[in-house]
Amino acid sequence: MQFSAAHKHEFTAHNHRGEKRTFYVLLLTLVTMVVEIVAGTVYGSMALLADGWHMGTHAAAFCITLFAYRYAKKNADNDRFSFGTGKVSVLGGYTSAIALGIVALVMFGESIHRLFNPQAIQFNEAIFVAIIGLTVNVASMFLLQDHHHDHSHDHSHSHSHGEHHHDHNLRAAYLHVLADTLTSLLAIVALLFGKFYGWHWLDALMGMVGALVIGKWTLSLMKQTSPVLLDENIDQQYRQQVVEALAPFATVKDLHIWKISGHHYSAAITIESHSDKSLAEYKQLLAKFDKICHLTLEVHPTALCKT
Incomplete structure (x- = not known):
């Protein structure tokens, strides 16, 4: 397919x-x-x-x-x-x-x-x-x-x-x-x-x-x-910076950033949003992390995550 x-x-x-x-x-x-x-x-x-x-x-x-x-x-x-x-x-x-x-x-x-x-x-x-x-x-x-x-x-x-x-x-x-x-x-x-x-x-x-x-x-x-x-995660400091960038608007529930080539990183992030930001706005917020070449972002409203 x-x-x-x-x-x-x-x-x-x-x-x-x-x-x-x-x-x-x-x-x-x-x-x-x-x-x-x-x-x-x-x-x-x-x-x-x-x-x-x-x-x-x-x-x-x-x-x-x-x-x-x-x-x-x-x-x-x-x-x-x-x-x-x-x-x-x-x-x-x-x-x-x-x-x-x-x-x-x-x-x-x-x-x-x-x-x-x-x-x-x-x-x-x-x-x-x-x-x-x-x-x-x-x-x-x-x-x-x-x-x-x-x-x-x-x-x-x-x-x-x-x-x-x-x-x-x-x-x-x-x-x-x-x-x-x-x-x-x-x-x-x-x-x-x-x-x-x-x-x-x-x-x-x-x-x-x-x-x-x-x-x-x-x-x-x-x-x-x-x-x-072995798909090892990027260093803890870089992951913490991602968490801190999202912290004012959302809580990170799952975070993986790993290399998919010798120098390209992919990220898979799940967040619990407690703001009215859209998916596109969250992606724009993460755009400054230029090591990430491929981003998969999953956004859940706070109410949905609690059910």
Whole structure:
């Protein structure tokens, strides 16, 4: 059954440039991954091998990022989604965070194994390949960096939000590249110290340090995305401001304000009115709360609520 709506329920901010740059980074990552895995195996460097497999998992994460972008764009007008596909980007970011966490665990475990079971390392060759990996990672960071900090996306609704527009999908891709850059840098440091000072154990130790840092980034990204996926209410202070704005004219009986995309909020409010204000006037009263992009307001007269 089709319903005519006064406005579209689509709150998706599609970052076309971010999608295109992510594809380029994916290609760079795939090539470097193959080179580092082969070189790490041949030259016996755990840091280099870990970096290669690490990049492999990031390549998979970039595929998730691209899929999320294209799925959201394809289904932007699909009425099966109550508030559009705004959460697809958030889900992509959360899924990538899980992949990032798995990488950290595998890296940490393998590094501990290599710490107690060291292998011979061909330092010159390994350092050369690690530098190539670092160069590719830095280039990838620059490809994504402008868009990671760029919040001027196109929106289906023109609203002024009192916060930055976070593309969690792109942020996840950026963190994967940042993690690659870190592990490449740590690999180079470990190999240099191993070559000149004989500190072979540093190769494994750097792998452990990198895993811990990546784990921290994973938790940060999950903390940002999981509340959106779980429809967590907006902060108590903002809800209290809504209650206080309505207080002179009505009593709030039910109030929910939650994210329906990475940066759009929906509100469902039930009030008991003790004034002669109309529904339209109450909505106008709430218009100053510009974080709310979609408002469902239910007004009951005081007498009706008491029966």
